[in-house]
Amino acid sequence: MSVAIRPLSGPAEVNAAFRVFLRSMVGLRFGQLDAATITEEGRYLGAFDCEVIVGGADSYSSQLVVPGGARVPHAAVTHVGVLPTHRRRGIVTGLIERQLHDIADRGEVVATLRASEAVIYERFGYGIASSSRAVTIDARRARLRDTVPDGDTNDVRLVDDAVTTELLEDIYRRAATWVGAIDRPAGWWRLQQLRRDAAPVQHYVAVHSSDGVDDGYVVYKPEDPDHWFSSDAKTITVVDFVASGPTARAALWRHLLTLDLVDLIEWPAVALDDSLPLAVTDPRAVRQGAAHDETWLRFVDVESALRARTYRIDDPVRLEVVDPLIDRNNAVFEIGPKGTERVTGKSDATTDVATLAAAYLGGTRWRSLAEVGRVDVSAASAVDRLDGLFAAGALFAGTVF
Structure with a gap:
């Protein structure tokens, strides 16, 4: 590779790298955004061909909630892109490998990203740890069951014109205890505010409170407002939905389902096991995407990372992990309900670091991974024990960065 990789220095370089990212993604629009206002100093890496930035990889400092509720130091990787004139020269490889070592130097335990293409990142040790789906609700047919908690819409207030980043951030910080949730960094919140301010349509915000404490909110916007009153499918899109418990969740659902002049409600991303389809009397009123x-x-x-999470009750398993990029990860770990230890000797099963990542939060069963050859099993009961140990609760969905 003939390019040099180093941290970007100053707003001019950051904005130049961000323009490279936008050019590489083709379909993104950010207007006149000053990227220096949404990035963290020293974390944005640039690839330089002579003095010209031709690629970049960025990250935010954050934390990730793992099974058991612990939060581990975490890098939220984003803004990865290379100019189309410089593809297939090993630049992305150089950026990602350098970034991993920089993340390690910061003491962060894991990194996560949202991938624009699904075939790029596994070769760098990333695995799909959680999935989501889009949901469309026909509000004309959807009614909540009587068994749904009594979340009262009287406890919901509208803050369309008074919403602040601090208000939403405070609610999210208290509510984001689900496995897979990340601490949304300051740059993420600034970008959402800028998007709302620049949007050609009004964004509406409703907040739920219990006993005087704000514990949930929903942000939504109308689609195609120019033809709103002539449309027979007036649609709103849920931009962000956060609730700390079933009462707040039910009240915000009721708020959306009882809006006048709304026919369809679209959620771009909900967890695969989200309870909303189970909450309505007509299951066909909820259309779930792939x-x-x-x-x-x-x-x-x-x-x-293995020591940070908790495990269900089952017999311990000795798991060998193979990582071609980070040598200290190559080891045998004994994993059990009492914790994890690095050990020597023979393992019960062997897997690569990307496969382990897929199972880490409980989003993918070890049995499924073994059936497609991604786990080399030497002890007959190892896969069943791994499934028993790694089982986890509901996963969070909906934070894009």
Whole structure:
């Protein structure tokens, strides 16, 4: 590779790299955004061909919620792109490998990203740790069951013109305890505010409170408002939905389902096991889209990540992990309900770091991975024990970065 890779220095280089990212993605529109206002100093890497930036890879400092509720230091990787004139020269490989080592130097345990293409990142050790799907609700037919918690729409207030980033961020910070949720960094919140301010349509925001404490919110917008009153399918899109418990969730559902002049409600991304389809009396009023990958996870420190999460009750398993990029991750780990230890000797099963990432949050069963040859099993019961240990609860969906 004939290019040099280094951290970007100053707003001019950051904005030049961000323009490269936009050019490489083709379909993104950010207007006159100053990228220096939504990035963190020192984390954006640039690839230079002489003095010209031809590629980049960025990340945010964050935390990731893992099974058991612990939050591990985490890098949210984004803005990865190379100019079409410089593809297939190993530039992305150089950027990602350098980034992984920089992330390790910062003491961050895992990295995650949302992939524009599904065939790029597994070769760098990333695995699909969670998935989501789009959902469309026919509000004309959807009614919540009587068994749904009594979330009262009287506890919902509208803050369309008074919404602040601080208000939403405070609610999210308290509510984001689901496995797979990340601490949304400051740059993420600034970008959402800029998008709302620049949008050609009004964004509406409703907040739920319980006993005087804000514990949920929904942000939504109308589609095709120019033809709103002549349309027989007036549609709103849920931009962000956060609720800390079933009461707030039910109240916000009721708010959306009882809006006047709304026929369809679209959720671009909900968790695969989201309870909304089970909450309505007419299941055909909820149309669920195909599952698609959301969280791509990469271990930077396998041992620390395995120790951070909890495991269900089952017999321990000795798992050998293979990582071609980060040597310290190559080891045998004994994983059990009492924790994880690095050990020596023979393993019960062997897998690569990307496959381990797919199973880490509980989003993919070890049995499924073994059936397609992604786990080399030497002990007959190893896969069943791994499934028992790694089983986890509901996964979060809906944070794009």
